[in-house]
Amino acid sequence: MTLTNPPAQQLVDGKLTGASDGASYPILNPATGEQIGVAPDSTATDVDAAITAARRAFDETDWSTDVALRLRCLRQLHQALLDHADEFRALTTAEVGMPGFMMGAAGFDVPVEGLKWVTDLLESYAWETDLGVAQPMGIPTRRTVVREPVGVVAAITPWNVPNQINLAKVGPALAAGCTVVLKPAPDTPWVACELGRFVAEHTDIPAGVFNVVTPRSNEVAAVLSSDPRVDMVSFTGSTATGRAIMAAAAPTLKKVFLELGGKSAAIVLDDADVAAAAGATAFAACIHAGQGCALTTRLVVPREKYDEAVEVAAATMASIGVNDPADPNAICGPVISQVQRDRVESYLRLAEEEGGRIVTGGRIVDQPGFWVEPTVVAGLDNTSRLAQEEIFGPVLVVIPHDGDDDAVRIANDTEYGLSGSVDSGDLERAKSVARRIRTGTLAVNGGVWFSPDAPFGGYKQSGLGREMGVAGFEEYLEIKTMAEPA
Numbered sequence: 001m002t003l004t005n006p007p008a009q010q011l012v013d014g015k016l017t018g019a020s021d022g023a024s025y026p027i028l029n030p031a032t033g034e035q036i037g038v039a040p041d042s043t044a045t046d047v048d049a050a051i052t053a054a055r056r057a058f059d060e061t062d063w064s065t066d067v068a069l070r071l072r073c074l075r076q077l078h079q080a081l082l083d084h085a086d087e088f089r090a091l092t093t094a095e096v097g098m099p100g101f102m103m104g105a106a107g108f109d110v111p112v113e114g115l116k117w118v119t120d121l122l123e124s125y126a127w128e129t130d131l132g133v134a135q136p137m138g139i140p141t142r143r144t145v146v147r148e149p150v151g152v153v154a155a156i157t158p159w160n161v162p163n164q165i166n167l168a169k170v171g172p173a174l175a176a177g178c179t180v181v182l183k184p185a186p187d188t189p190w191v192a193c194e195l196g197r198f199v200a201e202h203t204d205i206p207a208g209v210f211n212v213v214t215p216r217s218n219e220v221a222a223v224l225s226s227d228p229r230v231d232m233v234s235f236t237g238s239t240a241t242g243r244a245i246m247a248a249a250a251p252t253l254k255k256v257f258l259e260l261g262g263k264s265a266a267i268v269l270d271d272a273d274v275a276a277a278a279g280a281t282a283f284a285a286c287i288h289a290g291q292g293c294a295l296t297t298r299l300v301v302p303r304e305k306y307d308e309a310v311e312v313a314a315a316t317m318a319s320i321g322v323n324d325p326a327d328p329n330a331i332c333g334p335v336i337s338q339v340q341r342d343r344v345e346s347y348l349r350l351a352e353e354e355g356g357r358i359v360t361g362g363r364i365v366d367q368p369g370f371w372v373e374p375t376v377v378a379g380l381d382n383t384s385r386l387a388q389e390e391i392f393g394p395v396l397v398v399i400p401h402d403g404d405d406d407a408v409r410i411a412n413d414t415e416y417g418l419s420g421s422v423d424s425g426d427l428e429r430a431k432s433v434a435r436r437i438r439t440g441t442l443a444v445n446g447g448v449w450f451s452p453d454a455p456f457g458g459y460k461q462s463g464l465g466r467e468m469g470v471a472g473f474e475e476y477l478e479i480k481t482m483a484e485p486a
Contacts, residue, residue: 011196014207030097057208151231262418344393417459
């Protein structure tokens with residue numbers, strides 16, 4: 001469909017506006033490198049106003065206590081997203097460079113389904129739990145556990161799958177009764193601004209409950225992590241930035257949720273169909289140009305079947321190539337920006353410096369936009385930087401293992417612990433290996449864990465807490481224990 005540029009505006013205290021000083025910055029289409037719009041370059045004054053509005057809305061309105069109001073408003077937002085789905089999908093492809101086929105999954109449909117799931121949860125969620133009567137210190141007492149919203153939430157989101165992550169934070173936070181300041185990545189502010197516009201124009205959400213600010217400067221945004229009026233920071237992004245946010249939040253001891261990097265391993269056991277597993281892993285590493293924190297970017301295969309796995313992975317990636325994300329058949333589109341393209345290119349040079357062999361791909365595509373060929377790297381072990389560091393591009397490293405114990409060792413030999421997969425001809429054997437992998441999600445023999453009702457998050461330096469599912473909703477709650485005479 002033809003894209004109609006929306007008026008990208010921040011939402012502060014119920015008003016859709018530009019930056020307070022009128023400044024803006026360009027939004028680029030990653031597939032062409034051309035400017036397709038602008039976003040407000042929010043000032044420190046704008047961010048302060050958004051925090052002030054969120055604080056007032058939490059402290060002085062009924063949003064935090066009126067479940068029926070929240071239920072009605074979130075259903076309105078869900079319906080607005082459904083009513084304008086085609087426009088939102090086209091906008092996402094243009095701004096994010098995300099292939100259209102992803103809109104049926106993390107690009108759009110699953111996040112919108114997730115908003116409905118958490119809204120439906122409100123109808124049955126037990127806000128209070130009766131612990132019954134006991135006699136602590138000899139005094140007959142009835143105890144009740146009460147769940148209440150955390151307060152003001154700063155939601156800071158990345159550029160790779162913005163609809164998924166924006167809604168996975170905003171939906172549960174609002175459903176819990178929190179108020180929110182959403183700060184998207186400056187690479188993809190457009191879809192966040194549209195979410196703000198939908199809230200303002202299609203829902204009865206009170207002014208100040210939901211705010212969107214789009215500063216380009218990290219320094220301007222940093223106050224969201226340190227301001228004492230903010231009760232919680234919910235962040236998805238790099239591990240390095242997560243550490244900085246955690247440090248900034250420490251003086252005020254605010255709650256912090258972090259969903260960070262990954263370097264996930266796809267383990268293939270010696271009784272598996274190696275060709276099928278290698279092909280599937282190579283395909284997955286190409287999706288959205290490899291820009292997914294949970295993608296399996298280390299293919300760990302039996303040493304005796306290493307050459308076969310490399311050959312199949314390379315053939316798969318070569319057949320996929322790169323395509324315009326607006327093409328219905330596209331799997332691997334552009335990376336988000338020139339900065340990201342240059343980063344991926346530096347790893348391609350490093351692969352050869354470390355003694356690796358680029359089997360297919362390995363080059364920047366010479367055309368407008370930000371394109372990298374899908375690449376398979378062989379000949380490296382798990383100590384190499386390519387096997388240890390998150391690249392966020394369509395790059396797959398194939399690593400040999402010498403049996404189940406060695407495969408587990410390799411998978412766990414990383415600072416990350418976000419996801420992974422295990423393939424075996426014996427389901428119980430695959431599950432036994434999967435239980436030994438220190439990650440937050442595991443796909444066993446092709447199972448799919450990604451769903452609105454399934455918690456997602458990481459071990460080790462892949463983060464703190466869980467997103468989605470009941471566990472993700474409860475990240476935005478405090479627990480109060482009350483006691484009264486029995």
